[in-house]
Amino acid sequence: MGYKVAVVGATGNVGREMLNILAERHFPIDEIAALASRRSLGTEVSxxxxTLKTQDLATFDFTGWDIALFAIGSDATKEYAPKAAKAGCVVIDNSSLYRYDPDVPLIVPECNADAIVGYKKKNIIANPNCSTAQMVVALKPLHDRAKIKRVVVSTYQSVSGSGKDAIDELWDQTKGLYVPGQEVAPSVYPKQIAFNVIPHIDVFMEDGSTKEEWKMVAETKKIIDPSIKVTATCVRVPVFVGHSEAVNIEFEEHLDEEEAREILRTAPGCLVVDKREDGGYVTPVECVGDFATFISRIRQDPTIDNGLNIWVVSDNLRKGAALNAVQIAEVLGNKVLQKAEA
Known part of the structure; x- marks a missing residue:
């Protein structure tokens, strides 16, 4: 049995990746539609x-469609997601619009798949922020064993998290620095990103944190446990694809690094590469195109009771966005839609 699936925002980086992953994972599809804004009408996607030709989102009728994967901004999602949901199509939304709505489940299948049943309140399921998604995949199995009290995370986030224009800006600035007179001024970012790092992702909030940092706090609490304390510093780095995170964890109980390593080796979605030698860890370049969340540098933190440090790397266009959305669709199909049709 297959489903009728619409990919909304099919011409963007995440939308294209959604189409790739649906095909790679052989998601059961009877019919698929690639939707985009009117200005992209007729654009071909794979x-x-x-090869699919994009259809106009503004005039598309979602009646009779099972699942819509949304990869458009919050403003457009606010207009079209309720229309799709009202037509009986379950929306899996990659924007931040519904993540903090108590009537919308925020799902990372490796962590809280059972919470998906809450979608019935609005016919919408939220996909988490890219930096949160990979972190909670690593945290959840450790939390189940020793209960996490506090997380301190510093992120090193690639420019693909800001879209195609940001990728182009990094590329053009890098080339421009080698050709006198062809320097490229910042436009996507407030400062030069080539050969630089920028401790600023999303807008600043009153307490001095950025919205990206706030997202990591709020989403970790909603996905894993509201009692976990989280503090984050999110940094944009001159990497095209792949987010990295240095994560310091304080537990309620002692957790030996060897046991933590074994827990993570068998945890869903995790791949441990942790050798104490040159190159015995994973970097963003190596994770591109992979489904896994890679974990390296697992070690005790001797400065606090029950402390552990880990290094977490993942392809942000995959686990941080498109892959997680498709995994949600898989859970939805297996746990909910099939039962409804039975």
Whole structure:
């Protein structure tokens, strides 16, 4: 049995990746539609060995469609997601619009798949922020064993998290620095990103944190446990694809680094690469195109009771966005839609 699936925002980086992953994972599809704004009407996108022409989101009728994967901004999602949901199509939304709505489940399948049943209140499921998604995949199995009290995380986030224009800006600035007179001024970012790092992602909030940092706090609490204290510093780095995170964890109980390593080796979605030698860890370049959340540098933190440090790397366009959305669709199909049709 297959489903009728619409990918909304199919011409963007995440939308294209959603189509790739649906094909790679052989998601059961009877019919697929690639939707985009009117200005992208007719643009061709790939789905496995097929080529799809985009259709106009503004005029598309979601009646009779099972699942819509949304990869557009919050403003457009606010307009079209309720229309799709009202038509009976379950929306899996990659924007931040519904993540903090108590009537919308925020799902990372490796962590809280059972919470998906809450989608019935609005017919909408939220996909978490890219930096949160990979972190909670690593945290959840450790929390189940020793209960996490506090997390201190510093992120090193690639420019692809800001979209195609940001990728182009990094590329053009890098080239421009080598050609006198062809320097490229910042436009996507407030400062030069080439050969630089920028401790600023999303807008600043009154307490001095950025919205990206706030997202990591709020989403970790909603996905894993509201009692966990989280503090984050989110930094944009000159990497095209792949987010990295240095995560310091304080537990209620002692957790030996060897046991933590074994827990993570068997945890869903995790791949441990942790050798104490040159190159015995994973970097963003190596994670591109992979489904896994890679974990390295697992070690005790001797400065606090029950402390542990880990290094977490993942392809942000995959686990941080498109892959997680498709995994949600898989859970939805297996746990909910099939039962409804039975």
């Amino acid at each position: 789905f496995g060995d097929k």
